[in-house]
Amino acid sequence: MKIVRVGFDVPLDTLFDYRCDDANVADVGARVLAPFGKRSAIGVILEIVASSTIAAPRLRSITRILRDAPGFSAHDIKLIRFAAEYYHHPLGAVVMSALPAGLRRVRRQPAKSLTHYALTALGATRTVDSLPARALAKRRLLALFQAQRVLDSTAINACTPAAGVALKQLVEAGYVAQCEGMLSRVPQASAPTPSAVSGPQLTPDQAGAVASLCADLSAFKPHLLLGVTGSGKTEVYLRIVEAVLQRGRQALLLVPEISLTPQLEATVRGRFPHTRVVSLHSGLNETERLNHWIAAQRGDAGIVLGTRLAVFAPLPELGLIVVDEEHDMSFKQSDGFRYSARDLAVARARQRNVPIVLGSATPALETWHNAASGRYALIRLPNRINNAPPRITCMNTRDVKLDNGLAPALLAAIGERLVRREQSLVFINRRGYAPVLMCHECGWLSGCHRCSAKLVLHAHDRRLHCHHCGYQSMVPLSCPDCGNADLSPVGQGTQRVESTLAERFPQARILRIDRDSTRARGAWRGMRDRIEAREVDILIGTQILAKGHDFTNLSLVGVVNADNLLYSTDFRAPERLYALLTQVAGRAGRGTTQGDVLIQTDFPTHPLYTALRDQDYARFADELLKERRSAGFPPFQYQALLRAEAPKLETAIHWLTRAAVRAREIDDAITVYDPVPAGMVRLAGRERAQLLVQSASRNRLQRFLAGWRLRLAEKKTSAARWSIDVDPLDL
Ligand code: ADP
Numbered sequence: 246m247k248i249v250r251v252g253f254d255v256p257l258d259t260l261f262d263y264r265c266d267d268a269n270v271a272d273v274g275a276r277v278l279a280p281f282g283k284r285s286a287i288g289v290i291l292e293i294v295a296s297s298t299i300a301a302p303r304l305r306s307i308t309r310i311l312r313d314a315p316g317f318s319a320h321d322i323k324l325i326r327f328a329a330e331y332y333h334h335p336l337g338a339v340v341m342s343a344l345p346a347g348l349r350r351v352r353r354q355p356a357k358s359l360t361h362y363a364l365t366a367l368g369a370t371r372t373v374d375s376l377p378a379r380a381l382a383k384r385r386l387l388a389l390f391q392a393q394r395v396l397d398s399t400a401i402n403a404c405t406p407a408a409g410v411a412l413k414q415l416v417e418a419g420y421v422a423q424c425e426g427m428l429s430r431v432p433q434a435s436a437p438t439p440s441a442v443s444g445p446q447l448t449p450d451q452a453g454a455v456a457s458l459c460a461d462l463s464a465f466k467p468h469l470l471l472g473v474t475g476s477g478k479t480e481v482y483l484r485i486v487e488a489v490l491q492r493g494r495q496a497l498l499l500v501p502e503i504s505l506t507p508q509l510e511a512t513v514r515g516r517f518p519h520t521r522v523v524s525l526h527s528g529l530n531e532t533e534r535l536n537h538w539i540a541a542q543r544g545d546a547g548i549v550l551g552t553r554l555a556v557f558a559p560l561p562e563l564g565l566i567v568v569d570e571e572h573d574m575s576f577k578q579s580d581g582f583r584y585s586a587r588d589l590a591v592a593r594a595r596q597r598n599v600p601i602v603l604g605s606a607t608p609a610l611e612t613w614h615n616a617a618s619g620r621y622a623l624i625r626l627p628n629r630i631n632n633a634p635p636r637i638t639c640m641n642t643r644d645v646k647l648d649n650g651l652a653p654a655l656l657a658a659i660g661e662r663l664v665r666r667e668q669s670l671v672f673i674n675r676r677g678y679a680p681v682l683m684c685h686e687c688g689w690l691s692g693c694h695r696c697s698a699k700l701v702l703h704a705h706d707r708r709l710h711c712h713h714c715g716y717q718s719m720v721p722l723s724c725p726d727c728g729n730a731d732l733s734p735v736g737q738g739t740q741r742v743e744s745t746l747a748e749r750f751p752q753a754r755i756l757r758i759d760r761d762s763t764r765a766r767g768a769w770r771g772m773r774d775r776i777e778a779r780e781v782d783i784l785i786g787t788q789i790l791a792k793g794h795d796f797t798n799l800s801l802v803g804v805v806n807a808d809n810l811l812y813s814t815d816f817r818a819p820e821r822l823y824a825l826l827t828q829v830a831g832r833a834g835r836g837t838t839q840g841d842v843l844i845q846t847d848f849p850t851h852p853l854y855t856a857l858r859d860q861d862y863a864r865f866a867d868e869l870l871k872e873r874r875s876a877g878f879p880p881f882q883y884q885a886l887l888r889a890e891a892p893k894l895e896t897a898i899h900w901l902t903r904a905a906v907r908a909r910e911i912d913d914a915i916t917v918y919d920p921v922p923a924g925m926v927r928l929a930g931r932e933r934a935q936l937l938v939q940s941a942s943r944n945r946l947q948r949f950l951a952g953w954r955l956r957l958a959e960k961k962t963s964a965a966r967w968s969i970d971v972d973p974l975d976l
């Protein structure tokens with residue numbers, strides 16, 4: 246009797262045993278449909294064994310193995326197992342989360358998107374010129390088939406408007422055949438070497454970087470590419486990707502935000518017109534995501550470009566991983582399965598024995614430490630392509646009168662840019678009109694009753710919004726506490742800066758870019774085009790504007806409220822603020838004009854600002870590392886956070902206190918702190934607390950966590966909902 250052990254998307258550690266007599270070794274990683282409780286569910290086979298602890302009569306049978314789409318390879322399963330073990334998350338939940346949604350659901354009919362068309366042997370012998378000159382669509386489609394050999398309907402339809410008819414004719418002529426379900430992989434060996442359009446001549450720094458990166462592409466080697474903003478890191482990535490494609494391998498490019506992928510995607514497509522490039526991110530619809538995933542899995546996508554979830558994309562011919570802006574927090578999933586895509590990317594590169602490049606102007610201190618200690622090779626791009634680093638000035642705001650939060654010098658500088666027809670960017674880390682509404686009579690502040698957060702005043706709908714739980718309410722006519730009718734907005738948000746600037750510069754074309762204005766699909770793309778076409782004079786934006794964009798006519802960056810991040814209790818705050826400001830500053834002067842960065846601050850001599858002015862990341866990072874070492878913080882210690890939430894804070898704290906006692910019983914060499922309320926105690930009506938544990942040994946911490954988790958899970962019902970966050974980023 247053959248037993249398959251299946252993982253389902255349930256919060257349980259166990260795999261589930263089923264009878265499945267026709268399973269063979271190759272089915273590990275395959276999707277199955279199986280009875281689960283009273284319903285049917287999709288799961289993934291993780292093991293095939295000869296016997297089960299469940300008595301044979303009670304053992305249920307698999308409904309069927311789903312062969313309509315490919316499953317995971319042994320490589321993929323290895324990564325998934327590693328991730329589940331390292332992050333102490335149920336294996337079934339991890340394996341299911343690695344599948345695109347389209348393959349996770351039970352459906353009656355095979356997905357349309359699983360239909361593919363492949364070039365036949367006959368089609369391969371036909372030249373495009375053997376087709377009538379007027380059959381344009383047919384010629385174009387045949388050329389595409391000859392370049393890529395297998396196409397799905399999305400790719401076919403994207404090729405030409407008349408694709409439907411052309412496809413039918415090619416099928417009738419026997420040049421192309423339809424294939425259903427699981428496709429055999431495209432044979433890489435017979436593929437013509439994909440050629441790239443040639444890029445710009447490399448600078449000596451870039452050439453040096455490319456040479457050392459390409460020195461050995463056949464083994465695991467982690468590299469940190471430390472390049473100032475505008476130093477041409479992307480060009481370096483493209484060159485090594487090219488080298489990897491020439492070896493018939495696939496490249497995985499991870500980027501932090503979907504907002505960044507279209508720009509990079511266009512660059513990559515332009516450079517590699519004969520290579521299939523697919524993206525994987527949450528902005529795709531289900532069909533697109535499924536198609537792209539399958540293209541990666543089948544090996545016909547040479548380049549996969551994606552956000553953190555793409556780290557699990559199946560890539561049979563993986564030859565290189567690049568993580569751009571590797572310090573970015575969005576590589577860490579912040580709820581549920583809390584993995585770090587950057588760290589998993591390194592683990593994956595090691596498992597697959599391929600090189601990995603982590604690129605940043607301001608690497609995470611963990612990464613910097615790895616480079617400093619020689620575990621990662623360090624490659625530097627110390628200069629901008631245009632050789633003009635932005636000039637950074639801190640404006641002391643203590644003694645000047647601000648106009649709605651904006652310093653006169655900043656307003657004057659914006660005015661100058663308007664005259665010179667250059668663009669300015671005002672960076673403010675808060676959306677909405679004002680962060681809070683206040684009663685000056687009794688001190689009442691608009692708070693969210695479900696969260697420990699303030700309600701933000703929004704101008705467009707004159708409502709109060711909670712940015713954490715989504716709660717909205719009317720602006721009260723008078724103070725709910727004392728009845729005073731004179732409530733006023735306190736502090737600055739993007740909308741308030743927008744209205745101030747609109748008043749001050751009535752002729753200027755102003756564009757506000759934040760989560761509110763970019764929510765609609767395609768909105769951000771339209772905005773980017775307007776910026777590039779110089780249809781905008783002043784940009785006002787949050788984080789979304791800080792990252793990676795290359796706006797060539799932007800010569801001024803103003804930073805409005807950085808100080809409130811300066812004195813945070815989080816030990817990572819300086820690292821993050823430095824990275825954020827470097828990124829924002831890096832948007833200035835990327836074209837031919839000198840860039841200026843003006844930072845409004847009450848503390849112009851603060852060491853962080855002086856380091857920023859000198860743009861000396863290495864010195865700043867070394868200084869921070871010294872502090873971290875003496876304070877016993879990561880990367881010199883490894884941490885995990887046990888998070889608990891309950892309707893009442895006391896319940897969560899009490900539960901964690903008992904967990905702390907157990908922790909000390911398991912391994913007294915692990916440092917166990919006291920439970921504390923979470924940074925934001927109330928969220929969406931629940932109260933949260935956390936318990937930090939740490940050790941100087943990663944292995945020891947891992948062993949401890951495994952044992953601790955078992956103990957914590959012993960009780961079937963628990964007063965608190967809990968989870969473990971390994972290498973937590975927000976404490
Ligand atoms: P980074 O990612 O390091 O901030 P980018 O990769 O965006 O920098 O490059 C900055 C700009 O320089 C881009 O407009 C890019 O096209 C251009 N660039 C890069 N390399 C070269 C080169 N060798 N010659 C000319 N321009 C280049």
Ligand code: ZN
Pocket residue numbers: 684685686687688689724725726727728729
């Ligand atoms: Zn009041």
Ligand code: ZN
Pocket residue numbers: 693694695696698711712713714715716929
């Ligand atoms: Zn709320």
